Amino acid sequence: MAERWGTLTTRDDKGDAIEPIAARHDAVIDSLTDAARADQRVMAAWLQGSRADGSADAFSDIDYYVAVEDEAFSSFDKLEFINQVAEVLVHTELFGQYGVACLLEGPVKLDFFVERASTAPQLPRPAVKLLMERAPLMLKTGWEPSRQDVARQVDSTIRTTLQGASWPVRLLRRGQWMTHAYSELMLIHNVIVPLMLVQHDARAFHRNAMTRERLLTAEQRAEVDSLAHELLTALAARSPEGSLRAHLRIVDVMGRAGRTACAAFDLEFPEAAEREARRLYEREWPGLH
Secondary structure (H helix, E strand, O other): OHHHHOOOOOEOOOOOEOOHHHHHHHHHHHHHHHHHHHOOOEEEEEEEOHHHHOOOOOOOOEEEEEEEOHHHHOOOOHHHHHHOOOOEEEEEEOOOOOEEEEEEOOOEEEEEEEEEOOOHHHOEEOOOEEEEEOOOOOOEEOOOOOHHHHHHHHHHHHHHHHHOOOHHHHHHHOOOHHHHHHHHHHHHHHHHHHHHHOOOOOOHHHOOOOOOHHHOOHHHHHHHHHHHHHHHHHHHOOOHHHHHHHHHHHHHHHHHHHHHHHHHOOOOOOHHHHHHHHHHHHHHOOOOO
């Protein structure tokens, strides 16, 4: 990487230090854009995701898009284009889109997408950061999921979770502490966090699951961190009492976030299912009876 790009800038215009990973990402973006300008098939290049909507930090990966001439679309070699900038160490095709998710030397995480110039303006997008264009494409921005779509996601998340409410007891009865730990963390990560986030972010369920936590409010994030700490402490000790307390607290926080989300989207929270799950935990939690 250093051979391709020379010495990376590690301080900004004010002299403040730049994270090494941020410097590598910036260098990849600049080099990809230079390659796009030099390739006459490329009509425009832009960023999407957190680097376009303002929610990125120094560690955010790259969602890089190019629009190419329609006649060049089928023959445009994604990996060949990227390898002009940095070696692709491993990649996988992105299902349903003409793109690749890859790890570049450095390392740098890059998702690279190719679109036809004629159809790119027709697709609604949350946000775009334009990097180059040969002629105005007039990309549509400002997309958000409909209220109905968000309501379906909230309802599905809550109902899917509660229908599996007996898993903690079943896993611990089997002695599967590791799987139980994974399941509990998934409840925090995949259920509580988006149900909290959706209270102020309509795109909560459409965001990268690995970035949702940092978009929570300070109070929400503190509660999530506290939940995870209590859970991991109890599980590390293999404590039945501690694991039950941690799980009941997860149920409490999940219920509170779920009820708030249901009220916001005119949904009915499945109270009976939660009550039945609580009775099960108090009656049959392994190691206590």
